[in-house]
Amino acid sequence: MTQEERLDYLIHYLCEDSVQYRGLRVEKAERRATLRSLMNIRMPGHVSAEFLEIQDAFLQKEAWEKGIVDVEHIPTIREAYGITGQNSTRISLWQGDITRLSVDAIVNAANSRMLGCFVPCHGCIDNAIHSAAGIELREECSRLMERKGHEEATGEAEITGAYNLPCKYVLHTVGPIVYENLTKHHCRQLASCYKSCLSLAEEKGLKSVAFCCISTGEFHFPNHKAAEIAVKTVGEWLGHSGMERVVFNVFKDEDLRIYEEILRRDSV
Template sequence: MKQVLTQEERLDFLIVYLLQEQIKYKFNSIPETVEEKRQLFRSLMNIRPPVPIGSEYLKVQNEYLKERLIEKGITEKASLKSIQPGLYLWKGDITTLAVDAIVNAANRQMLGCFVPCHPCIDNAIHTYAGVQLRLECDRIMSEQQSEEPIGRAKITKAYNLPCRYVLHTVGPVIYRDVSEKDCILLSSCYHACLDLAVAYNLKSVAFCCISTGEFHFPNKLAAEIAIQTVKEYQEKNPDTIEVIFNVFKDIDYEIYNSLLQ
């Protein structure tokens, strides 16, 4: 009978595999604590280029990530309470949310964040989905042969996430003052994601706060645009889709909550 690996044994296997993939990391030692091992594993996943990977790795990785999800806890949409008809506000980890689709605030390369353990949503989603997500994004971008335009959306599988799909959209980057064009492009991100969700017959979508992190869009203005765009879309397309505004920070929760009351 085949031995079932413990979570830590799976983690050790995955780290050794990723270290041995690249010569410059081959002789790195494995940390002693589980937390340090998790951080190293995430870092190695983050920097890994979208190249083919063995089936044994994928099997162990999928088992490990599924168990990690159970450890973190899954939030079912049925447990959420609507704040307005068809609208929800939830503060938590979007990678644990079981809905039809979650939205990823992507960059124009659409391959995920390559900065080890970076706190952005793009990094988290790619980490807990598994390496397959970067591989699928790479296939999409190879066919496109150009950077992803701002204000559009792409759909991929969710792999080891509890949602069914991931919608990827690139928001505007704010360098100085917010322009009218920036506002239109941000609204287009929400509209494009909703259009894509409806095209795939999805009934629930969780939006992160697009462009408000590393892209520096002011939080309150971004929330106003998000809520207005979603409400107008639902009015024009009644009973098609429910929307969850997902926030991670207290300040964003307070902003959305005040605007939705």
């Protein structure tokens, strides 16, 4: 089966599965966005083994085409910037798409429902991670939250499989939402996100974790302060941890500049 044939099959299956979109006509140029949208809006529920097999083959081929980046090929901040702090051989700064990273775990900035983003093709990292992982990730999150019996608290974290992502696990954490003025409580909650993720990773015996810029997007946490908290919290944690590598993953040029400044200044 070619990628084009897989794409046609997946769109047709999800359209028929949805009822609302049965018989949907899709322009050829819009098919990939349509598939992602159908995956985004789909509630947890049973799909056929054939669908999962074809979806997984499609997404794994896409991951290969995007280019998988192994953590061992990402320079440390000592190698990249000449920073000589005590943790400089265990911290990296990398700009790019977090769904390309082959690490033990990547961190997802989730919401309290922990089911991923339901907005079609939304630009948040939650949407990107679920879209690249496949619908199995939402299924596992749904089972996890059913067992939990309530929404995830801010500052806490959960761990799931990664499915079609090149990492082994996904750490889902709920960051604070800043509606108006930033408070000390917001800052403590954000620090707790990093601690919760690192604690879960260590419980699982993981050796490498890639953090996104938690809460700085849709949740409006100021970027510079968020980076300061991230660097300080991770630096302190590494002082009593066997974690081998922590990657600060940024996507925007602004965040790259901020992290470079803070890592050089604080010499972690």
